[in-house]
Amino acid sequence: MTSAPHSDPAPEPQPVKNVLAVVSPHVGGRAAGSALAGLFPGRARVTVVESADEDPAALREAHLLITGLSPVTAGHLAAAPQLELVQCASHGFDYVDLDAARERGIPVCNIGSSGAEKQNVAEQTFALMLALAKQLVPAHTALVEADWALPRLQQSLTELSGKTLGIIGLGHIGEEVARRALAFDMTIVYTGPRPAGPETEARLGGARHLDLDALLRTSDYITLHAPLTDRTRNLLDAERLALLKPTAFVINTARGALIDQDALADALEAGTLAGAGLDVFDPEPPTAALRLLKAPNVVLSPHVAGVTRETLVRIALAAVQNVVGHLEGKPLRDVVS
Ligand SMILES: NC(=O)c1ccc[n+]([C@@H]2O[C@H](COP(=O)([O-])OP(=O)(O)OC[C@H]3O[C@@H](n4cnc5c(N)ncnc54)[C@H](O)[C@@H]3O)[C@@H](O)[C@H]2O)c1
Numbered sequence: 001m002t003s004a005p006h007s008d009p010a011p012e013p014q015p016v017k018n019v020l021a022v023v024s025p026h027v028g029g030r031a032a033g034s035a036l037a038g039l040f041p042g043r044a045r046v047t048v049v050e051s052a053d054e055d056p057a058a059l060r061e062a063h064l065l066i067t068g069l070s071p072v073t074a075g076h077l078a079a080a081p082q083l084e085l086v087q088c089a090s091h092g093f094d095y096v097d098l099d100a101a102r103e104r105g106i107p108v109c110n111i112g113s114s115g116a117e118k119q120n121v122a123e124q125t126f127a128l129m130l131a132l133a134k135q136l137v138p139a140h141t142a143l144v145e146a147d148w149a150l151p152r153l154q155q156s157l158t159e160l161s162g163k164t165l166g167i168i169g170l171g172h173i174g175e176e177v178a179r180r181a182l183a184f185d186m187t188i189v190y191t192g193p194r195p196a197g198p199e200t201e202a203r204l205g206g207a208r209h210l211d212l213d214a215l216l217r218t219s220d221y222i223t224l225h226a227p228l229t230d231r232t233r234n235l236l237d238a239e240r241l242a243l244l245k246p247t248a249f250v251i252n253t254a255r256g257a258l259i260d261q262d263a264l265a266d267a268l269e270a271g272t273l274a275g276a277g278l279d280v281f282d283p284e285p286p287t288a289a290l291r292l293l294k295a296p297n298v299v300l301s302p303h304v305a306g307v308t309r310e311t312l313v314r315i316a317l318a319a320v321q322n323v324v325g326h327l328e329g330k331p332l333r334d335v336v337s
């Protein structure tokens, strides 16, 4: 007698979730939304918009919201009664109203632990540092105007080698910057809420934890890699900028509002600081009134430290992985609030 073939019970149908993927100004949201729609067509119904204001009906229906640097305000959250998760397709998360999300019990996640952007932010940090040390912008500008600027420039060119790099925030990106600094024979000091521990410090060539003021007094290059929060806004104000050596350079690839931008322009104009390399501004894009745009010895880039073709793929995959995990009932990664 043959027994009937064993068949598994049919899987429970899973509910389809509405995903609102917000694109602008960062394309990570679109990339993540498209990947999700392609990978999980039966599970995620994806709507792509340029801003969370664009389609009130889609916001009202949204279960999941993916965004990259596009604001998610208390108003947006209130207009999305079904929302279960805000997934940032970015390392930063300051553009989401975390207090409002917390009040509603909606988790907010970033992609920090994926390290998706860390190589590129570290490279951009060094691009800005090298551009300042080697005076690349004035050298280029002079040469295309038929000015052989060598006699003038040789007075101001410097080396990274042998200099002290002060890292404000030794997290995913700060550590990646530190690893590269070792190859440039720099000495590393860092500041943050707590020391990173002897193993990390040894791995980073004997990096030393200092309080912020001591770091500012000691460093030749100061680079910011802390998140923007209520506690870090204006971290480098006029008083703190006054602690810097007149030969020091400030690099900011984290968030514009970490520095008092007027005070930085004052210091550059007064020559109490040698230069600044800035990828981030407050607001973005900066208005024409931002004095830093015309300050001496600045090298500027338009918030590109986290984006390359390679990075965007990693950003999208990291955001999608977390959202898919959520759809499958797995614990969320990188919950920032
Ligand atoms: N320009 C860009 O394109 C770009 C790209 C990615 C990230 N970012 C910015 O870089 C920031 C850092 O990213 P991450 O992934 O390394 O974050 P992370 O959370 O891994 O690291 C942040 C570090 O800052 C430290 N910190 C917190 N408060 C501090 C304070 N008051 N002083 C000094 N350190 C403090 C934390 O302890 C942590 O070690 C992001 O929040 C984002 O704003 C910018």
Ligand SMILES: O=C(O)[C@H](O)CO
Binding pocket: 026, 069, 089, 090, 091, 092, 093, 117, 305, 306, 307
């Ligand atoms: O936090 C940021 O600045 C974004 O991740 C940029 O890519």
